[in-house]
Amino acid sequence: MSALDVATIKRDFPILKREVNGRRLVYLDSASSAQKPLVVLDAMDDAYRNHYANIHRGVYTIAEEATAAFEDARRKVARFINAPRTDEIVFTRNATESINLVAYSWARANLHAGDAIVLSHMEHHANVVPWQILAAERGVELRWIPMTPDFRLDLTNLDALLDGARLLAISAMSNVLGTINDIRPLADAAHAHGALVLVDACQFVPHVATDVQQWDADFIAFSSHKILGPTGIGALWARLELLEAMPPFLGGGEMIRDVRLDGFTTNDVPWKFEAGTPAIVEAVGFGAAIDYISALGMDAVRAHELLVTRYALDSLRDRFGDSLTIYGPTDVDRRGGAVSFLFDGIHAHDISQVLDEDAVCVRAGHHCAKPLMRQLGVPATTRASFYVYNDEADVDALMEALAKAQKFFAV
Amino acid sequence: MAGLEDLYREIILDHYRSPRNRGELPVPPAHKVEGFNPLCGDEVVLYLDVDPETDTVHDVKIAGQGCSISQASTSMMSAAVKGKPLSEVRQLIRAFKALMSIHESKLEGDGDDGSDLAAELAGVRLGDLEALQGVVKFPVRIKCATLAWNTLQQALDETAQTQA
DSSP states (O other), rough: OOOOOOHHHTOGGGGGGETTTTTTOOEOBBBTTOOOOHHHHHHHHHHHHOOOSSSSSSHHHHHHHHHHHHHHHHHHHOOOOOOSSSEEEEESSSSHHHHIIIIIIIIIHOTTTTOEEETTTOOOGGGGGHHHHHHEEEEEEEEEEOTTTHHHHHTHHHHHTTOOOOOOEEEOOTTTBBBOHHHHHHHHHHHHHHOOEEETTTEEETTTTHHHHTTTTTTTEEGGGTTSSSSEEEEEEEEHHHHHOOOOSSOSSSSSSEEEEEEEEEETTTGGGOOOOOOOOHHHHHHHHHHHHHHHHHHHHHHHHHHHHHHHHHHHHHHGGGGGESOOOOGGGGGGGGEEEEETTOHHHHHHHHHTTTTOOOOEEEETOOHHHHHHSSSSHHHHHHHEEOOOHHHHHHHHHHHHHHHHOOO | OOOHHSSOOOHHHHHHSSSSBSSSOTTTTSEEEEEEEETTEEEEEEEEEEETTTTTEEEEEEEEOOOHHHHHHHHHHHHHHHOOOOHHHHHHHHHHHHHHHHHHHHHHHHHHOOOOHHHHHTTTTOOGGGGGGGGSSSGGHHHHHHHHHHHHHHHHHHHHHHHH
């Protein structure tokens, strides 16, 4: 018995009513981007139709309504991750921009040649490339936490890696392996070495109740579109004193208090980091998405995903045995609902092409984690990922389509 | 709706399962070029040995990994160019890209209506390669099919530079 009423939830998502190739859409790519419930679409439509104006400027009624809706969304985001203060939430375009904001603002103000940043082998490119750019520019050293054979962080040499480090930038949940990294002990270890902690929580926040205070991290990046919200908006949470000390990222309107010919003074946090007209209506949609998933209850969301993920792992093993390799932990309690796998001798692209004929949507490729794929020694995997609108029937549809693909490419 | 059989013709699956000209060649005299599809991680390693006396492809070998379309296209390409004069190889590249609806002249926006290209290519025999035509119905897979050919083009350009 699932913790969620998936049949009812499916009806909340208009796109799940459509067919592809005459088949019911089976959407198994939520780790890439989640579908949107009607309440999110309606909230955004209502914002455009009835309450739209630029924010923080006009004194007229609809401008005040738009401003209130935008700032209300910030409160929802803050509460959702148990942030101590609403003004610690900076709206960005996405998690990638959140990480870049830290790299361009905090890191460039604080890191110098010879300083070290610790990353891991399972990071998404979003938490690799900004630091590589910085390393090339500033002579900062990048160090890597390796991976164990069972797809977890190998923390054997963590203290040596953190020695002299200024930042640990780490994923809370791998988008390829599904591995959940236990943030609190990592944060404690990093802090003991005087390093700050940035968490790429893009995959974690949509699926598991998140408490930034329990994590004791310093920066947390995530996006709206993976939490059933619109694209074009994400969030950076950071401790207030850090945000206050950081120089601005982008310059322009909104982020200033005063501008003279000979310079400017910055606005208060968080607006200091929100130059230009922001994604106003997307913020409203982000807030509506958080309302929707909060009403389901994050504990129920997690319990449901454990159920579906366990069913998927068992089904893959029972049905395909040794002809299929799963890349990720088998222990479902310490993993998320992204399941990467590879058939012997069949390329991930070919698998997903055959699956598309049955309207089964999975991701094939390197999942923007090429360093990890090199560690795994594979060019690409197929990844099925689950969310609140997926159930056992979706997993069964995946198995049927995979069996068809295996038959099609049989040697 | 384009069906799977449009994409995965039997001859394509045959080249995928039994790729021709797999291996490596000593560099030099061969020229080695690596081609990547950054979207999917497919990789083609091409060893091209051109005989400078006759300006023909003396030998070609292929390494790398990828999906059935990229690997079959690579295998077919190697079989099609082996022993051929470079002028024919260049023509074959243009003809294959035309088959994939990638007209270089159009991409470069020089106003060419393609009729010259069509006339030039009318005499080019693609043979087995025509089996890859179905890929056009699956736009995201076109890059898989053209990877080997872009890599070959790069190898020819680099070989020409070396000789010049």
